Amino acid sequence: MNLHIEKTPVLLGEKAAALTASLLRQAISDNGSARLVLSTGSSQFETLEALVKEDVDWSRVTMFHLDEYVNLPETHPASFRKYLKERFLSKVTLAAYHLVDGNPDSIPSLTAELKKAPVDVGLIGIGENAHIAFNDPPADFDTRESYIVVNLNERCKQQQVGEGWFATTADVPAQAISMTAWQIMQCRHIISAVPHKVKAKAVADTLSHDTTPDIPATLLKTHPNFDLFLDAESASMIAE
Known part of the structure; x- marks a missing residue:
């Protein structure tokens, strides 16, 4: 694991983006193309x-993304499809992209596209409960599916409300389609951009514990090419 601590979320985002771009350029140079997985949420704005x-x-x-609420319309402010179209897809012209549409019936076709070739870079956030994608604790580390339907726990729902995507936890959908922990680990490189004070405990727990489904992000530390980018606030609870 390579740990990077920057002073601000903006500097964190610039450094994480620079490394992502470097890896994409290398993949294009080596193979003629590159494949990228993106995460969403307020922690990814700067990156x-x-x-x-x-x-x-x-x-x-070619871009894939991690997760989407089951049956949430794309017009909803919390839709991750909407998020990515506004913040990424409207600003670059990709070879192709494959979004999780929130319909469980689409999982086989999405999986088939994902498995056509390895993913070069995965930008994988870490949630306030240390989830990766929507794999809340205790996460399923055993499945070898690429995407599964998961039930969201209350801490996860509270994060979505805290970030302003929903008014109350009752408004947060009960389920989401999520890339699995195993599939995330198949990325050739994983970059986690994790700013803000609200992530400090999850970061500290991730770094101070052995691999456990109760702290899903601990799995990332076992990846051979994992870069974790923090800011001063998200790093504030790390023990020396």
């Missing part, structure tokens, strides 16, 4: 804003 400004031949990049 995505910086990433779309990077010098990458986006016409050679």
Whole structure:
């Protein structure tokens, strides 16, 4: 694991984006194309804003994303499809992209597209309950499916309300389609951009514990190419 601590979320985002772009350029140079997985949420604002400004031949990049609420319309402010279209897809021209549409029936076709080739870079956030994608604790580390339907726990729902996507936890959908922990670990490189004070405990728990489904992000530490980007606030509870 490579740990990077920057002073601000903006600097964190710029550094995470620069590394992402470098890895994408290398994949394009080596293979003629690159494949990218993106995460969403307020913690990814700065990284995505910086990433779309990077010098990458986006016409050679295919994008996937991690998760979406089951049966949530794309017009809803919390839709991750809406988020990615506004913050990423409207700003770069990709070779192709494959969004999770919230319909469980689409999982087989999405999985088939994902499995056509390895993913070069996964931008994988860490939730306030240390979830990765919507794999809340205790996460399923055993399944070898690529996407599954998961039930969201109360801490996860509280995060969505806290970030302003829903008015109350009762408004948060009960289920989501999520890339599995196993599939996330198949990315050749994993970059986690994790700013803000609300992530400090999850970060500290991730770094101070052995791998456990009760702290899903601990699995990322076992990846051979894992870069964790923190800011001063998200790093504030790390023990020396």
